[in-house]
Every structure is written in C-alpha cells, then in structure tokens.
Amino acid sequence: MLKLTNTLTGTPETFTPQDNSTVRMYACGPTVYNYVHIGNLRTYVFEDVLRRHLSSKWKVEHVMNITDIDDKIIQRSIETGKDIKSYTAPFTEAFFEDCAKLRIQKPEIIASATEHIDEMIELVDRLLKKGYAYREGDSIYYRISQFGDYGRLSHLDKRELKIGARIDADEYEKEQPRDFVLWKAPKDPKEPTWHAPFGEGRPGWHLECSAMAMKYLGETLDLHCGAVDLIFPHHENEIAQSEAVTGHPFVRFWVHGEHLLVDGEKMAKSKGNFYTLRDLLEKGYGPLTIRYLLVSVRYRKQLNFTFEGLKEAERALDRIKEFVFQLSTAELKAGRNDKISTATGAARDAFEAALDDDLNTSGALGALHTLIGEVNRAAPGGLQEDNRSGILDWLRIVDERLAIIPPMEHSVLQQGAAGDLQEIEELVRKYTEARRNRDFALSDKIRKELNERGVLVQDTREGTKWRRK
C-alpha cells in the first residue's frame, strides 16, 4: 500500500486513485524565461520517481503546464524586442533537453498557458458570475474573503486575511493573503493581450493551472504536486479558483517536494552558488551522477547539494556499475545459491516497502547497496546462474523506478568486433599478450592507454575483461 504525505492534513495517508485504475496527476511546470536550476530539477526528478512508482501500480495521466506568459517573460521579451513565443521557445526546448538528460519521463500532456487562453477566460467569466471575482480599473481580481476555505492548504491564520487589499504581480513574497489578479489589463502598450468579454488583457499566473488541470483531468484530481514554495500563494489560489466554480474538492492529495540548498544556503545568483544542469555538466559531472544525488535524498527532506556529495554519488554509481559488470560477465555454475536468492528476495521487498513508505528513495537505494554487499561477499564461488538472472531481473525493475542504473558496454574479449570496438579489442588483445609474455612494462603502457580511452581492463581467471568507465 502506497502512503504519501498529504499537505492538506500533514500526515501520510494511503493513496489510491478515485476510480482505482487511473491516477490523475498534475504538476506545475517551469516558467520558461531562463534555464531551470538544479533546485527546480530536484522537484521534477522527485515527480518523475513518483510517476514511475505510481505507474507500477496503476495507469497514470500526468499533466504539466508550461508558463509561457508572466511578468518576467513580458519584461524580457520587450527588452529583447522579441514576441513572447520567440522569446520562450528556446527555453522550453532547453527544459525538455535537461529533463531528457536526467532521464525524466515526459508527462502524457504538456499544456502551454498561451494555448489555453479560452479556458482561462471561461473560468474568469464563471467566477465573475458567481461573485468570486470583481473588477477594479480594467483588471479582474479574485475576492478571497468570499471563499470560506481560503488558507486550508497552507494553514494560514485567517486573521491575516487582508480584506480588499490587492496584488497585481504574478509572484509575491510570503505575506498576508490579498486579492489576486485573474485578468490583467496592459500597463505597457507593447504587452501582448487577448480579447475577453471583460476587456483586453492577459491572464494572471495562478489561473492557468486551475483551467488546464480541470480541462484534462476533471474537477477533482487525485494528485497535485510541486515544490513547497508553491503552497502559498499559488496552490492556495488554485484551490480558491477551482472550488469556487465547481463546489467540489479540487485535489485529493497535495504532495510537495522540499527545497534544495547549496552548501547549506539558499541558492542565489548573487551568492555565486546558483547552478543550472548545464553548469554542472560543464564542470565534468555526468547527468546520471546528478540524478543519483537528487534521488538519494527523500523528497520531503531538504537536500543539501555539495560537490563532495556529487563525488559520493559518482562513487556509488561506480560501485553499481562494477557490480553489474561482474554479474554479467562471470562464468557461473548452473543452479541456485539459496542464501543469495533469499537476500535478493529481501532486497526486492525492502525496495518496494521503502518506495511505498512515502517515496523513501534513500531507503530504496539502501536495499540495492545491501544486496550488492551481500553478493560481493559471496562471490565468486557463491553465485550461481539462477541468482544472476534473478538479480538482473530485479535491477531492471530498480531502473524502471529510479532510473539510476548506469548503461554499460562491456565484454570479455570477443572475435569480429567493429569500429571503435575493434580498436579497443585489439588493444585488449595486445595487453593480454604482453601479460602472457610477462612484459609488464608494455602491458602497463597499454592499460594506461585504454584507461585514457575510458576503458578499464581486469585480469580474471576467466580471461581479460573490459568495460567502459
């Protein structure tokens, strides 16, 4: 049984989709005015592991929005003299490139704000008719004093409600709740606008998620996720907009991922501790190392990102890689070692139990490393053919859920290799020959050359094995 901590109650609750077959899941996507940073990517990796784990039990219908209109986008598109589409398109593309590098699966539906203006206009119209929205100047605002449940998600003190105080900006600091803008009249004639029955303008930021979530997933979603900094005001406002028009609960489970800190501090460009995925790749870290680090801390815990942590992730991945290599290439007797079979079964159970326990990814990785330790202690004599297939089958499951098993090209010296592979095999052959002739100066030289080409060789009683690093 899967338990997830629901922000509405603050406690872990058993999760099942309302129709018992399809999880209707919504996740707030990026605002595409820049490259996303690793704090954002932590959230998308957490959501990816969540969707992968949910997919092992049910069908998943996952919707993510792309915010391609907001204050920052408008300001920067005006500064650069581009229309908002030409300004945002490269950043949207870059976002999906980053996600692909981190093995983040694509949601079933990706919805851009600017392609859903009609749905947003309709929502504002309904809010106006029901008395939850009002006009001030040429803009339309949401009247939060009208919505009795306002503050339920963030557990706001109702006394802090600022009756009648309004906010125009798409983003604002955590402070007293105010009436927020639903439809903004342009301040600058260069701003893009759309025509609506209530006047020319453009949508406020909170509106898009309510409109698109309900369009694709219905009036009550099973699951809505995002980072903790979206709880107030963004998610609170999504609830107010949606429930005011439908009269039904908007979301059954709210699941929020904690922040990422860098060296114990909040990430900020001014502090020089601000990293995008591109920055880290340029420093020579692999995308899988970064994903491993992000997965290694459970989503509800703050993650302190350090370069030492990245190096540890590199070492952990190398341990996994070496394990898979040995497991795949060892010559084994037929049959089964019961002790290892039992350990494999226990690892499988511990892995599932950890993920079911509020997505405890560090516990799930722990189950993998415990098994590696046990197999390494039993190897080489202890491992048998059935154990190998049992463990390899399970590693495929681990990879489906966490996507952290390194892909690998490896081989025991083989005939008829082609291309780059042929050159490597030729070097490995020369290396083996030099060792046979006890010409260790030459074999060391070749080993070094192979190492520089990213290839590790190992001398085993089964012959010379090699793998890519």
Ligand SMILES: [Zn+2]
């Ligand atoms: Zn949202």
